[in-house]
Amino acid sequence: MVKIWRRERVNWVNVRDKVSAIPLSNDENCLLMMFSIKAGGEVPIHSHPQSQYGIVVSGRGFFTTKYGRIMVSEGDSYLIPSNEEHGFRAIQDVVVIDIFVPPRTDYIPLTRSPDLEA
Numbered sequence: 001m002v003k004i005w006r007r008e009r010v011n012w013v014n015v016r017d018k019v020s021a022i023p024l025s026n027d028e029n030c031l032l033m034m035f036s037i038k039a040g041g042e043v044p045i046h047s048h049p050q051s052q053y054g055i056v057v058s059g060r061g062f063f064t065t066k067y068g069r070i071m072v073s074e075g076d077s078y079l080i081p082s083n084e085e086h087g088f089r090a091i092q093d094v095v096v097i098d099i100f101v102p103p104r105t106d107y108i109p110l111t112r113s114p115d116l117e118a
Helices: none
Strands: 013-016 019-026 031-037 042-046 051-058 060-065 068-073 077-080 086-090 094-101
Antiparallel strands (some): 019 031, 042 086, 051 077, 060 068, 060 086
16 A cells, blocks of 8 residues: 655644754654754754664755764765764755654654555
8 A cells, every 4th residue: 555645734843943844754664754954953962773864855064973073965865873873963954854764753743644545
């Protein structure tokens, strides 16, 4: 069965100062999220048991890891292994799409049922 989540049916949710999110699609295996981070916005250093795969849709920023700063910009993709400490700071307004495997439990309350199942 194919499940479709319509983008126009959901609004951005503020998750911290200058950081907003939209849950896209999910099941028990993974969670797809879109994040908008305004220039100067920051996600503090943290870790989680989920692997995090992502792509920078637009803008530019950098990850902070134990290895230093890693610059990313439009079109770059990334993988953050489970339990790896990381943070992010937007240099320009940034939009990223992240996939969390398995789903991040703290974002599950933001999710919704599909708009279409066929």
